[in-house]
Amino acid sequence: MTPKGWQRQSLGALATAYSGGTPSRAESCYFGGDIPWVKSGEVNARRIRKTEETITQQGLESSSAKWVPSGSVLVAMYGATAGKVARLEVRAAINQAILAVTALPHLASNDYLLYALEGAAPELLSRVQGSGQPNLSAGLIKSLEVLVPPLPEQRKIAAILSSVDEVIETTEGVIEQLQNLKRAMMQELLTRGLPGRHARFKQTEMGEIPDEWAIVDFGNLIANGPTNGIYKPASSIGSGTLLVGMTALDTDDCINPIDWAKSRRATLTADERTYYSLHKKDLLIRRVYARIDGVGRAVCVNEPPEPAVYESNMMRVRLDENVAVPAFYREYLDLDHVRARVEAASTLAAQASINNKTLRAIRVARPSVEEQIEVVCQLESMGRRLRTEREVLEGLCNLKSALMSVLLTGELRTTPEKDVA
Numbered sequence: 001m002t003p004k005g006w007q008r009q010s011l012g013a014l015a016t017a018y019s020g021g022t023p024s025r026a027e028s029c030y031f032g033g034d035i036p037w038v039k040s041g042e043v044n045a046r047r048i049r050k051t052e053e054t055i056t057q058q059g060l061e062s063s064s065a066k067w068v069p070s071g072s073v074l075v076a077m078y079g080a081t082a083g084k085v086a087r088l089e090v091r092a093a094i095n096q097a098i099l100a101v102t103a104l105p106h107l108a109s110n111d112y113l114l115y116a117l118e119g120a121a122p123e124l125l126s127r128v129q130g131s132g133q134p135n136l137s138a139g140l141i142k143s144l145e146v147l148v149p150p151l152p153e154q155r156k157i158a159a160i161l162s163s164v165d166e167v168i169e170t171t172e173g174v175i176e177q178l179q180n181l182k183r184a185m186m187q188e189l190l191t192r193g194l195p196g197r198h199a200r201f202k203q204t205e206m207g208e209i210p211d212e213w214a215i216v217d218f219g220n221l222i223a224n225g226p227t228n229g230i231y232k233p234a235s236s237i238g239s240g241t242l243l244v245g246m247t248a249l250d251t252d253d254c255i256n257p258i259d260w261a262k263s264r265r266a267t268l269t270a271d272e273r274t275y276y277s278l279h280k281k282d283l284l285i286r287r288v289y290a291r292i293d294g295v296g297r298a299v300c301v302n303e304p305p306e307p308a309v310y311e312s313n314m315m316r317v318r319l320d321e322n323v324a325v326p327a328f329y330r331e332y333l334d335l336d337h338v339r340a341r342v343e344a345a346s347t348l349a350a351q352a353s354i355n356n357k358t359l360r361a362i363r364v365a366r367p368s369v370e371e372q373i374e375v376v377c378q379l380e381s382m383g384r385r386l387r388t389e390r391e392v393l394e395g396l397c398n399l400k401s402a403l404m405s406v407l408l409t410g411e412l413r414t415t416p417e418k419d420v421a
């Protein structure tokens with residue numbers, strides 16, 4: 001049912017919409033000019049104020065690239081970003097994978113259409129499911145029907161949602177700053193030790209480290225493993241024992257890195273449950289390449305809520321806690337130079353992977369257990385701050401989703417201020 005005073009219209013009736021193009025890469029004179037040029041991957045930025053590349057006037061004229069006015073809505077049409085929307089905050093040209101939507105000012109607000117298109121993205125994508133990559137078309141997007149209130153109410157709705165977006169953006173900035181600070185802390189604490197603790201340092205194959213630290217093979221710290229996880233066919237999946245997969249891991253969360261609710265269940269024998277069991281403080285290490293995390297990323301297992309095992313794309317390591325603190329080496333394995341060594345040691349067959357031998361041979365620093373514990377305390381304090389901010393961000397995203405569902409349908413009506421054209 002259409003709310004009183006609202007209309008249901010196609011996007012094509014409310015706005016102009018067109019895609020752009022790409023100048024020939026073979027002509028260097030087409031690139032590096034003063035015209036901002038937006039590619040579809042940049043639509044992830046939500047607000048586009050600058051672009052990764054620029055083109056020249058000659059490049060613009062030689063291709064289908066088109067100028068788009070500031071304030072327009074950009075919709076990514078192809079590939080991984082299909083359905084994503086962004087607000088263009090500079091005048092720029094676009095490529096062929098983007099549809100520019102510019103509201104007809106007497107009918108609609110660009111900002112309102114931004115949120116209407118964001119809310120409609122699941123519907124658009126559902127129309128092209130099963131076609132390989134989810135590629136949208138200009139015709140499909142322009143045929144989308146949109147509920148449209150009067151302009152003053154459009155602006156009020158957009159203002160409410162924009163205010164939430166601003167808080168989301170601020171929170172994302174805080175998270176990024178904390179992540180950068182944590183990485184800087186990791187580099188200092190895991191390579192030079194606690195501040196003021198060490199007066200003398202020595203040069204090693206791992207760089208400069210405190211004189212009291214040793215360099216050892218990672219295998220010297222292992223009490224049990226590495227042990228590859230279990231493979232279970234689809235016929236065994238559905239009920240039984242918790243089966244942790246890579247999708248349940250958050251390698252950036254050092255407090256609760258496994259979301260047990262995202263684990264599957266599988267039918268196992270008693271021997272399998274014992275052999276592949278997961279215990280608190282086990283290290284779970286990505287054994288095969290993952291697009292986002294690469295190979296070798298680790299988590300230190302948090303308390304399982306019930307007996308659990310892990311899938312074959314990971315390996316389990318139990319450290320000798322007389323010489324190694326698991327949470328310390330979870331962080332240590334994430335150092336850039338250590339990850340580079342792990343990736344360099346991985347085999348490149350059908351898929352990059354690490355095995356028992358290569359992991360045990362990775363060289364690592366070994367501080368005293370006491371210092372390892374103190375370092376972990378400092379890093380986990382930062383981890384708790386990050387987790388708190390991520391929970392705030394999740395709450396804000398949920399709030400925005402709830403507001404969109406009632407504001408864009410007219411279920412919750414707003415009282416606009418006096419309209420200003």
